[in-house]
Amino acid sequence: MNVTSVDIARVAKVSQATVSRVLNGNPNVSEEKRAAVLAAMEATGYRPNALAQGLRMRKTSTIGVVVAGITNPFYPEALEAVGKQLERVDQRMVLWDSDRGGEDAALDAVRQGLVDGVIFTSVSEGSGTLDEALRLGAPVVLLNRGSADASCDQVTSNNFEGAAEAARYLYQIGHRRMGLLGGPLVARTARDRMDGFLHGLRELGQAVPDELVRDALFTHEGGRMCIRELLDLPDPPTAVFCVNDFSAFGAIDGAREVGLDVPSQLSVVGYDNVAMAAWRSYQLTTVSQQLDAMAGRAVELLLRRMGRQEAPIRHDRFAGALVIRNTTAAPARQI
Amino acid sequence: MNVTSVDIARVAKVSQATVSRVLNGNPNVSEEKRAAVLAAMEATGYRPNALAQGLRMRKTSTIGVVVAGITNPFYPEALEAVGKQLERVDQRMVLWDSDRGGEDAALDAVRQGLVDGVIFTSVSEGSGTLDEALRLGAPVVLLNRGSADASCDQVTSNNFEGAAEAARYLYQIGHRRMGLLGGPLVARTARDRMDGFLHGLRELGQAVPDELVRDALFTHEGGRMCIRELLDLPDPPTAVFCVNDFSAFGAIDGAREVGLDVPSQLSVVGYDNVAMAAWRSYQLTTVSQQLDAMAGRAVELLLRRMGRQEAPIRHDRFAGALVIRNTTAAPARQI
DNA sequence: CTGAAAGCGCTTACAG
DNA sequence: CTGAAAGCGCTTACAG
Structure with a gap:
């Protein structure tokens, strides 16, 4: 029903391999064939099947993010920061809330090949599933909330x-x-x-x-x-x-x-x-x-980890700064 | 590197098809083989590859949700409501923010087979890409923010x-x-x-x-x-x-x-x-x-639409209610 | 009840 | 530069 690379090959009168080549910008394609393929794609509104690509390439270009209670106003801001960074590196975001079992679900998703890695903005310490996932080599980074016992990359505030x-x-x-x-x-x-x-x-x-x-x-x-x-x-x-x-x-x-x-x-x-x-x-x-900087570092570390599992574990801490506004003052005199 | 159904088949001494059968709860498997397969899965920590399943089954069990500016406190609440409903029907959620091009990205994802459908909590009217996606049969429902010209299911407040x-x-x-x-x-x-x-x-x-x-x-x-x-x-x-x-x-x-x-x-x-x-x-x-009720209806309609494309289009409106608190009072006397 | 085989839609050596 | 073919990891007729 949906148009596939085989369809494109047929209308462009080339092999399916050639369609795949132009899709991936492979230079070894004659200008004529490339043009024909492009035209066919345009005409049919072809979009490559991401599942097939993912299965073949062993990567999905999507990463999981788990928050704890999204109505806590910190998390929308964290999600925005992470989302911006993820967009820069062309990754999608699938979201879980640990208030509804998202922690395990996210870890499961890595093992199922659904996401390439996961960013926890809020692990609970002592999570057995995290340890297990880590042992299996799941690319994970902790953002905001760290964990003493988890052996994975972390970026937190001081x-x-x-x-x-x-x-x-x-x-x-x-x-x-x-x-x-x-x-x-x-x-x-x-x-x-x-x-x-x-x-x-x-x-x-x-x-x-x-x-x-x-x-x-x-x-x-x-x-x-x-x-x-x-x-x-x-x-x-x-x-x-x-x-x-x-x-x-x-x-x-x-x-x-x-x-x-x-x-x-x-x-x-x-x-x-x-x-x-x-x-x-x-x-x-x-x-x-420093949420933006921290989010940037987190995706950077995650990408690195996705690249090579054996990279040394890092824990980066960012300084906070006291912002004095109007909810603090000298105490009232004792009466 | 990761364990697959073929690995399970080898250790359980059955065919890969049988592994798949026990995975899918097919009753036509002898108790002995089932036990052997289950044991092998347990021992190896096997998790089926979701991409392969999705490719084969033509469904991903994940739906896209797009919001407009997640730091608007309405959206975390909407996401929570939708997330709860999605969890009930065992669907994952991938999140896009239309402030960062999420509208097109979400639609693209349907066409790429990455998500089975999408819920827009905030379409912009006159989005050409939405019309096009709809014409191609993308399962879409509009929640919260409707659209006069989009011919798709909508659930909004009155x-x-x-x-x-x-x-x-x-x-x-x-x-x-x-x-x-x-x-x-x-x-x-x-x-x-x-x-x-x-x-x-x-x-x-x-x-x-x-x-x-x-x-x-x-x-x-x-x-x-x-x-x-x-x-x-x-x-x-x-x-x-x-x-x-x-x-x-x-x-x-x-x-x-x-x-x-x-x-x-x-x-x-x-x-x-x-x-x-x-x-x-x-x-x-x-x-x-009535956010919870609306979210419930939205996923219900989306699931229905994913089932049969040709279902009649619905637009359900939920009544709002004026909640009087303390930011309103009679105007001060003119001075 | 069970296995061999086809096929989902791609990418990428391999041979030419 | 190009195509035939293998293979990613599953599901499901098909034949037995």
């Missing part, structure tokens, strides 16, 4: 240091009672940012009491619920550090719900610097990630 | 009526000078919502002066810039209707930037009812779309 900087800043502007809205412990980003924040404070002789640390699940709703719990405490914090912007927005909204002003009554710091962070209604102080 | 309801509501609470932040005219959603709003007003004997209608490009930045222009006018509007939530957030932020209070000094209505609309810092009055 989350520890970024969070430590946030800690120093809050201390410096006068906060002494700070809360920490963390994320799931299977997420390396969450752990590193929590550890970094705690470490930064510790170096200043400060600590975060257990009652002031919560798991805000990386979500708006999580941030909102957690901040309300903290604010209900007899001695609430004057500032909170959230391990991502999404939960920071939730924290701000939760504080506003109970009538608190941010930043005069509560300072909030996020992490990621998504576009929304700059919006007037939030103007969130946060730590930026 | 945007005209939803916007008219917004108009009636604003009128009813007292507004008489209203602005309209529209979107690109190639977007059917933008046109229908603009037309519906204008129509609703007209029925009440009201009109929107030309100087109060702008194209906010569906973006936060667009909404922000446009509202500031409107507010700079000698006689600014007391309310604006925005054709999507993303630009409505921009309008709110733009108003706040110049020190205006929403809603007491400016009412804002959006369209889509994305999750953010309910967040404390916006609490946007908006028109909801």
Whole structure:
């Protein structure tokens, strides 16, 4: 039903091999035949079957990307960054959400020859399937969220240091009672940012009491619920550090719900610097990630890995930068 | 290098055809052979090559989805809704962004046999390539954004009526000078919502002066810039209707930037009812779309279309509902 | 129940 | 420069 290279060969009165040659820009084709083939293709609207090409060439020109909860505004931005890079190198993107089993599905897809490699923007540490896929030689790179035990290329922010900087800043502007809205412990980003924040404070002789640390699940709703719990405490914090912007927005909204002003009554710091962070209604102080550069590096590493499996494993870390906006201020005087 | 059905056949001491049979659950296989094959698959970690299967079966179990600007918060929600439905019917999703040429790329992919069909969440009307793809029998359904001239299945909201309801509501609470932040005219959603709003007003004997209608490009930045222009006018509007939530957030932020209070000094209505609309810092009055139901219908129609090309074309419209929150109020008394 | 064989639509040595 | 042929890894009549 669909037109194939055999059809083209017939109308152009050449062999099917010749059709394939002009398709691939092989110079060993006479001008006449090339013209005839091109004309036939044009006339019939021929498009080569990508499955057949892929089967023959052992590559699909498509790579898998897995995100964790696409409604977290960080991921659309990550997808845009990755998508731009992928387009540059002429690769398609198939998308999975690990909230719906995408992690295993993506790995399975490599083994089925459906994608040439996969970029995880959010692995869970301790994923057995990832280890197995890696052992089988699947080209994988971790972007954004790393993993201590996975032996594959990784490109992440220096989350520890970024969070430590946030800690120093809050201390410096006068906060002494700070809360920490963390994320799931299977997420390396969450752990590193929590550890970094705690470490930064510790170096200043400060600590975060257990009652002031919560798991805000990386979500708006999580941030909102957690901040309300903290604010209900007899001695609430004057500032909170959230391990991502999404939960920071939730924290701000939760504080506003109970009538608190941010930043005069509560300072909030996020992490990621998504576009929304700059919006007037939030103007969130946060730590930026170099997403475009990181995405570029990730596809670069993936392509390299797809080329030769035995390349040495790399883990590139990009510096973050504290972006001070209007959700942070000196704490109110004790009344 | 990778293990194939031939390898399995060799170790299980059966023919390759038998391997294929157990793979496909064909009952005509003796229990002994089936067990031997299964054991061999298990031992080697065999996964059938999806490209070969696809080539042979003429289907890929993956469908293309194209969005327009994934950082517009509507699209992650749409993707999530579509993704959920696709997962139910065991289809993968490959993603394109029409901001980066995804529209043509997706259509090309159908013709190349890479995807079995495509869902457009955002066609531009008058796309020649879509017409051509349709003529060639590509299974396509339009979700969210329809097209007058495309002869394919469509599932949209009743945007005209939803916007008219917004108009009636604003009128009813007292507004008489209203602005309209529209979107690109190639977007059917933008046109229908603009037309519906204008129509609703007209029925009440009201009109929107030309100087109060702008194209906010569906973006936060667009909404922000446009509202500031409107507010700079000698006689600014007391309310604006925005054709999507993303630009409505921009309008709110733009108003706040110049020190205006929403809603007491400016009412804002959006369209889509994305999750953010309910967040404390916006609490946007908006028109909801039945995204899950619409996504469900869209994949249902696409599957049907993939089954039989000649099915009658359908256009299903889902009702929207005005969700009144806190960005709308009676206009301030004239001073 | 089972295997040999054709065929899906390509690419690429191989021989001329 | 060009064509016949093998082969990528499957599925499925076909014959037994």
